Amino acid sequence: MSGYAVRYEDQIVLYDSPNYRVTETIKRGACRTAVESGQDVRFLIDHNSSLLLGRTRAGTLLLRDDPEGLWFEVTLPDTQVARDLAENIRLKNVDQMSFSFIPRSGGESSKTRSESGRAIRDDEYTDLDLYDVSAVTFPAYKNTTIGFKNRSSEFEKAAWLAERSEKFAKIEMGREARKVK
Secondary structure (H helix, E strand, O other): OEEEEEEOOOOEEEEEOOOEEEEEEEOOOOOHHHHHOOOOOEEEEOOEEEEEEEEOOOOOEEEEEEOOEEEEEEOOOOOHHHHHHHHHHHOOOOOEEEEEEEEOOOOEEEEEEEEOOEEEEEEEEOOEEEEEEEEEOOOOOOOOEEEOOOHHHHHHHHHHHHHHHHHHHHHHHHHHHHHHO
């Protein structure tokens, strides 16, 4: 299964009342550090750690930060929980994602303004530590997706792995060059 657990630049309303409104936006690249540093992120159902279905450290969850957001691909275990999730996704009962995070130092900003006598706080996040990505029934971010892999996701994965291999090869060449000097 694959999809987008985070969509960048999508402002959502977290709280809305006649006197106060809070919005949140995850800015482009906010998950880059988490992905590139190899943070151990879990794939859960509804943020429930008892419903663990994948993990980056185990290699059963792949994450990629791209211009659209945080893309994922999970290899599900052969468990009843995984089969139940797959069936709910097939039936489109579950078709969206969520994520659990905290902002890294300097990775958040908040601005409050007044609009027609109502206080509006706009929160923006630019750098995040990730804990989990979750298939959910009630997402805050409606533009997230989850679905079954198709041929195009295999090509995306191959391109990502090739790019990553090239990046590591350049790093290794740089290390070897420093040793020679």
